Amino acid sequence: MTHILRVDASIKGDASVSRGLTAKIVEKLQAAAPGATVTARDLSPGVPQIDGAWLGAVFADPATLDADQQAIRAQADAYLDEVRAADVLVIGLPVYNFSVPAQLKAWLDQLARRGETFVYTEAGPEGLLKGKRAIVAMSSDGVAMGSEADFASGYLRHMLGFFGITDVEFVVADQMAFGAEAGLARAEAALAKLAA
Known part of the structure; x- marks a missing residue:
């Protein structure tokens, strides 16, 4: 059974x-696979920034963690578990100031865990979340996708690939802003061509 993780980051409701x-x-995905399940993750309220406390909680022996560290790790693990459980990630990418929203960047930072989502090998980094599909819904007022000012789509594609998710549409x-219609x-044209 297909499991979909829907991730939204927009602050516009x-x-x-x-x-x-x-x-x-x-x-569309559910219409093609009626038994598909969906987990929704709304990042707009904010995602904790990684910091020294996060490093200490995520990479330490779980048996040594105090209550605060356990809470930090539990949140980080929740983000990771949602991605691991998904066959398809549907990610909303509103472009803010030419790049990804801070909360989406923070979510990616939470996921970037050596030994969990990637490893370094003699051949370079290897993603550990292989076999997943990602569909990115990108919106922007002024930036054209792929333009010199688009620092969002390439970054998100790179990070997903770094985690092993290379099937990205x-x-x-x-x-x-130059023509909403x-x-x-x-x-809508891209959505119509999207294989479910």
Whole structure:
């Protein structure tokens, strides 16, 4: 049975274009696989930044952790477990100031755990989350995907690949400030071509 992890990061709530697109993508996937299950993770309230306390909690022997460290590790493990359990990740990528939202970056930082999502080998880094598919719903007001000012899509694709997730597709509503209807039409066309 297919399991979908829907990740939203937009702070715009119901007015969010990326949220609208992630909803449509999940709907299409569920229509093709009626038994599919979905876990929704909303990052907009914020994701803890990694820091020294996080390092101490995540990489220490679990038996040595105090209550605060146990709570930090439990949150980090929850993010990781959701990704591990997913066959398909549907990720909302609203472009903020030419890049990924801070909360989405913090989520990726939480996932970047040596020995859990990647390892270093003699041949270089190797991702450990192989065999998953990611569909990214990207929205932006002014940035065109793939342009010199797009520091979001390439970064997210790279991080997913670093974790071993190389089957990555984009549904994009970009440059909405220059024509919202045209931007949405491009996204709808990509959605129509998306294999479920």
